[in-house]
Amino acid sequence: MTQKIRWGIAGLGNIAHRFTKDLIAHVENGELFAVAARDLGRAEEFSKQYGCETSYGSYVELANDSNIDAIYVATIHPFHKELIKLFLKNGKHVLVEKPALTNLADWDAMAALAKSNGLLLAEAMKSVTFPAYRAMKQFILDNKVEITSVEASFGNWHEYDGAWHLFNPKLCGGATLDVGVYGLWLYADLCRLAGCAINIPTVEYVQDNEQSKVDENATFSFDDPLKGRICASITRDLPRNAIIRGPELEIVMHEKWWSSSTIDITYQGEVTQIAMPIKGGGFANEIEHFSSLLQNNVHQSDLLNHETSRNVVRVMETCLNRGGYASLVQSSEK
Template identity: 30%
Template sequence: MALRWGISCAGLIANDFVNALLTLNPDDHQIVAVGCHDLKESEKLKTKFDIPNAYGSYLELAQDPNVEIAYVGTLNPWHFEVSKLMLEHGKHVLCEKPCGMNSKQVEQLVALAKEKNVFFMEGLWIRFFPSYQHVRKQIRNGQLGEILAVKAEFGLKDLVKVDRLSKKSMGGGTILDMGVYTIQACQWVLEEEPKSIKAKGILNEEGVDIEMSAELDYGDNKRVQINTSALNQYSNSVVIVGTKGQITINEIFCSTRIIDLDGKEKHWPLPKAKFDFHYPNSCGLRYEADEVRKAIRTGKKEHENVPHSDSLGIARIQDELRRQLGVHYEGHDD
């Protein structure tokens, strides 16, 4: 039975998500509606992808009885409110990262999902890529031996010019946006939260972090470093060093390639889609969507690849990073 999707946004990421969904079996996935604060934008998405219904508000989408699950891809400050609205109306929710501006918001969403007995997941799409799945198996099978060090960095030159990264009103900052990928990588590898964090960074004139670096203490002398930047180009990789060897995940947020233990590159190509994508390797959103469907159809309320505990852990780490750098969002104080 097809999972009936409602798209709670109409921007670039919504375009990519719908485009990726259409590469999957139509017997498994059906897009039944799109809704956002601007009916004209919803109509554009409806026309482009031949979606049956378009709404000019999130409430109308939430009230559509034919929508089973809402994909929330709004700007960061609205993730919480839109997800909350959908959950209150009994919809399953897949929300883009970060699913809350702070850990208290994430706690509320998780609690509400449990109260309503519906599925809820933060959109850490990269964890569903075959590359990440391969690395997880290598680690759990002991192929790397004991983990000694993890370095995860994500930096793009001149990204500071992009409003959603630099404007406080838009929930900007590298910690909330790019930092998710570095933090989740450490969790993915070590499967626990750090015992302590030491962070430093650079803030812009609005008090938004445009560069951050942090050392995370996981005990047992593990060396863990995360870096984010909207000013400088980094390697954008995750380097995992164990007693038996090293694996490098390239393209930290959309990886189809790794350098495996044998020093050779492995590549998992993505399928073609009907339309061009706005962001690199966005067709990989299909992996996440398909796993969400499988989880819901088997009665699960969270996915083992992105459990609620991980989303809460990421949010707590982000809270601490922002606290140390002095980044605060009006109306979203911890």
């Protein structure tokens, strides 16, 4: 497949707008073909804004469109499984927003469905597709650098609103699933790079609003073989640098580390700075990567790989279950 990948978008909230802007303006191997929402009027309004000719008022119609190659699932995560299943069963490759799924059973089922249908399924963790991050990993490999610890935080203050999805347990809100997934992906990806097993961490949960039914602050502490301290919050502003250490090594991914274009590496007394811009608004690199895989008939991504997605959802599910937040990771498929 050498032609441009024809994309459909399911769910038309804020993140879908950001994705679409990059797809239109910064991606050469993909194009917007159709959009869908549960409300046709909303889909038509979205299409008008971006010059898209095809709008659907249901996800089933989007799934049945034989002209579409790949679908970006941009709904909130409680609805991911039913949509992933729908699109895979209708022969569509799927890029799904993070967290892709909230429990291991659902991830394994969807990964198996993708494999059995010869389709590409990937979690949209765009941070690992950025040029600076990829160059940092290559530096680690080329220099046979040992990593011993990873520290990363992702947190922003939000005023409590129990009806908003971030604080709504019925919509699988909370810090772990909304922003903790970023730091856990970083940790798990570096464990994979280093060939380290990922053990279940200890977790400290702290609430800032006593009426809240979701985890507002979570600190994950990993022991050997690779130590890690991953912090997540939906009620506090947290530091935005990530720090990776090892013998004679310190790597600083500058803020925002999950969208870092500048990374400083101090190794054996020498300083190397990686400065590589992110294309567009942050979505173009992952769209190009996914589209390129399809053009080359490749149905597994080494960057957005299943092993890391599986490890991350395993950690999130186990920790939330143990912390008393089991309802947040239950499948909500209708």
